[in-house]
Amino acid sequence: MTNPLLAEGGLPSFSQIQPDHVEPALDETLRRNREELEQLLASEVEPDFVTAIAPLEEMQDRLHRTWAPVSHLQMVKTSDELREVYNRCLPKLARYATEMAQDKRLFRLYKTVNDKLDGANNTPEGKLLEHALRDFRLAGVDLPDEQKKQFGKIMEALSQVQAKFEQNLLDSMAAWSRHETDEKKLCGIPAAVLDAAQTAAADQDMEGWLLLLDQPTYIGVITHADDASLRKDFYTAWVTRASDQRSGSNEFDNTGLMEEIMGLRHKAAKLVGFDNYANYALASRMAGSVAEVTKFLGQLAKIAKPVAINEFNELQAWTGRELQAWDVAYYSEKLRLKNFSISDEELRPYFSLERIMDGLFQVMQQLYGLTAREEQDVDRWQPEVRYYSLINDQNEPVGSFFIDLYARRNKRSGAWMDECVLRKRSNSGVQLPVAHLVCNFTCPAEDKPALLTHEEIVTLFHEFGHTLHHLLTRVDYPSVSGINGVPWDAVELPSQFMENFAWDPDVVRNMSSHFETGEPLPDDLLLKLQASRVFHSGIQMVRQIEFSLFDWRIHSEYDPERGAHIRETLAEVRKSWSVIETPEFSRFENSFAHVFGGGYAAGYYSYKWAEVLAADAFAAFREVGLFDRGVANRFRETILEVGGTADIGTAFQAFRGRAPQIEPLLEQAGIVNSKSARP
Numbered sequence: 001m002t003n004p005l006l007a008e009g010g011l012p013s014f015s016q017i018q019p020d021h022v023e024p025a026l027d028e029t030l031r032r033n034r035e036e037l038e039q040l041l042a043s044e045v046e047p048d049f050v051t052a053i054a055p056l057e058e059m060q061d062r063l064h065r066t067w068a069p070v071s072h073l074q075m076v077k078t079s080d081e082l083r084e085v086y087n088r089c090l091p092k093l094a095r096y097a098t099e100m101a102q103d104k105r106l107f108r109l110y111k112t113v114n115d116k117l118d119g120a121n122n123t124p125e126g127k128l129l130e131h132a133l134r135d136f137r138l139a140g141v142d143l144p145d146e147q148k149k150q151f152g153k154i155m156e157a158l159s160q161v162q163a164k165f166e167q168n169l170l171d172s173m174a175a176w177s178r179h180e181t182d183e184k185k186l187c188g189i190p191a192a193v194l195d196a197a198q199t200a201a202a203d204q205d206m207e208g209w210l211l212l213l214d215q216p217t218y219i220g221v222i223t224h225a226d227d228a229s230l231r232k233d234f235y236t237a238w239v240t241r242a243s244d245q246r247s248g249s250n251e252f253d254n255t256g257l258m259e260e261i262m263g264l265r266h267k268a269a270k271l272v273g274f275d276n277y278a279n280y281a282l283a284s285r286m287a288g289s290v291a292e293v294t295k296f297l298g299q300l301a302k303i304a305k306p307v308a309i310n311e312f313n314e315l316q317a318w319t320g321r322e323l324q325a326w327d328v329a330y331y332s333e334k335l336r337l338k339n340f341s342i343s344d345e346e347l348r349p350y351f352s353l354e355r356i357m358d359g360l361f362q363v364m365q366q367l368y369g370l371t372a373r374e375e376q377d378v379d380r381w382q383p384e385v386r387y388y389s390l391i392n393d394q395n396e397p398v399g400s401f402f403i404d405l406y407a408r409r410n411k412r413s414g415a416w417m418d419e420c421v422l423r424k425r426s427n428s429g430v431q432l433p434v435a436h437l438v439c440n441f442t443c444p445a446e447d448k449p450a451l452l453t454h455e456e457i458v459t460l461f462h463e464f465g466h467t468l469h470h471l472l473t474r475v476d477y478p479s480v481s482g483i484n485g486v487p488w489d490a491v492e493l494p495s496q497f498m499e500n501f502a503w504d505p506d507v508v509r510n511m512s513s514h515f516e517t518g519e520p521l522p523d524d525l526l527l528k529l530q531a532s533r534v535f536h537s538g539i540q541m542v543r544q545i546e547f548s549l550f551d552w553r554i555h556s557e558y559d560p561e562r563g564a565h566i567r568e569t570l571a572e573v574r575k576s577w578s579v580i581e582t583p584e585f586s587r588f589e590n591s592f593a594h595v596f597g598g599g600y601a602a603g604y605y606s607y608k609w610a611e612v613l614a615a616d617a618f619a620a621f622r623e624v625g626l627f628d629r630g631v632a633n634r635f636r637e638t639i640l641e642v643g644g645t646a647d648i649g650t651a652f653q654a655f656r657g658r659a660p661q662i663e664p665l666l667e668q669a670g671i672v673n674s675k676s677a678r679p
């Protein structure tokens with residue numbers, strides 16, 4: 001029997017893949033790659049890009065071909081058997097990755113080829129080598145043996161302490177609940193949250209409702225519960241997660257671990273030659289220096305703060321009371337409903353999925369002259385999954401994508417884009433890229449089409465932005481094609497850029513159509529929808545900047561002599577910028593998993609950074625007409641096609657004719673004179 005995960009080309013045979021195939025396929029692929037690597041390193045042939053680097057790219061693609069379908073299925077159609085073998089294989093992959101990153105011989109090979117480039121550093125090949133050499137250095141490959149070992153140990157310890165941080169957070173959330181038998185106390189909380197609480201109570205043979213401290217319940221209570229004491233209880237529990245302020249127990253206190261995490265990060269950064277962890281992180285980012293990020297955040301904060309103060313004062317005046325931290329979300333939601341009075345349920349009938357997809361494809365057609373053609377004869381993992389080829393205006397295929405739209409059991413929640421096949425050129429020609437676009441929309445009832453909320457439409461456009469980034473790449477090397485090698489702080493540019501189309505009045509009018517009457521969205525609803533986009537955006541922006549500055553400062557100001565100064569720094573940042581007073585007992589930082597868990601360490605600013613790029617790029621379109629082909633072609637050529645082979649700052653400059661500016665984002669958020677009036 002042939003193993004479908006070892007197929008050499010074409011699309012994965014999703015329906016054929018069984019859990020039994022996974023481990024043998026991975027073992028075989030890793031064995032082959034290791035064997036070929038040894039042959040390559042032992043080769044007598046003079047190494048150059050073609051003889052040395054191209055085969056390494058080929059190995060990377062081979063591993064992707066074996067593993068990508070597995071990790072995809074584990075997310076969209078998992079089973080106990082698949083999860084078990086998936087988890088068993090993860091350490092094998094990690095070991096292989098470390099082996100490759102720390103192989104001094106391999107590092108020397110890249111260096112030799114790079115030295116021969118001779119002025120060709122700005123070519124895709126030059127950029128690929130530059131990235132690879134940088135990543136080797138960041139992994140400590142050229143350190144003396146003793147220090148290299150130390151670096152490895154620090155990274156291992158870091159991953160363990162970060163995992164412990166996350167575990168404490170989950171445990172401390174699981175350790176708290178609120179039991180309620182009096183229905184009156186629960187007034188205002190959405191039915192879905194109460195249903196879950198009722199099930200939780202029943203599971204433990206309890207009467208009434210057991211409210212757990214998970215995110216949907218917390219959001220449901222803090223935003224909608226009429227009972228202020230209930231909101232206060234939840235708020236207190238939420239901001240004291242994994243801290244010493246939890247009455248009863250310090251068991252899951254993260255305070256010590258945070259100090260340890262900061263120390264380890266600093267040590268690792270120092271070992272490979274950086275002053276601090278923020279500088280280490282910047283080595284692979286678009287932002288150039290600590291000062292540049294600090295200035296960027298400070299600039300946004302200064303402009304947003306007065307707006308946030310106004311919003312808060314207005315809210316307080318409207319409620320006629322002094323608002324506590326646990327009141328803000330609740331009254332803010334009440335005011336939003338009063339001002340805009342549009343609910344998802346009111347909008348939904350106008351947004352049938354099929355029309356929205358047509359509208360999205362039309363935007364793509366108008367911008368880039370691309371047509372999405374649905375193909376039937378393709379193997380898929382679930383009958384309702386669709387597959388489209390993307391055809392350019394010369395009738396040539398560019399790439400293709402799967403769309404898996406609906407929520408199912410055994411499918412991870414959320415929405416994302418993932419790479420199915422990477423673009424690559426080999427002797428047999430170009431392998432065109434294939435993407436996965438995954439959402440979790442509600443499955444349509446039998447007698448009704450699938451109807452979306454506006455938020456879901458924005459999500460669909462966002463993920464389609466990532467999809468186009470993956471599919472429109474012209475780079476032929478997997479390690480730097482599409483989204484690969486794109487700096488962390490710029491990778492959301494194409495996706496957030498596309499979101500803007502889902503807010504454009506003409507686009508929305510055009511793709512809305514009442515599923516019974518065919519009417520487009522009435523103008524008054526359209527206006528309210530537009531206005532709701534900027535509601536309390538000052539408060540939201542200041543909050544995001546507070547998190548970003550806190551994260552940035554603790555990583556860039558770390559001093560081993562005095563420690564991380566975590567609480568003190570957060571208090572200072574809040575004192576300068578926050579408009580809502582934080583209670584003394586708050587230990588929000590102890591649950592800030594974005595930063596202490598790993599992913600966004602010295603990187604929280606990326607949210608705002610990429611948003612600025614996206615808004616400024618979109619403004620270029622608005623200045624000349626939304627569907628101007630000249631601007632669209634320039635955006636495509638300078639940003640979407642280049643993958644990780646361009647310096648993104650230079651690429652943006654080439655697109656915009658200048659460096660990025662923050663004004664378009666401020667306008668879009670209604671923080672400075674917006675063209676669409678604020679209510």
Ligand SMILES: [Zn+2]
Nearest residue numbers: 462466492495
């Ligand atoms: Zn995204």
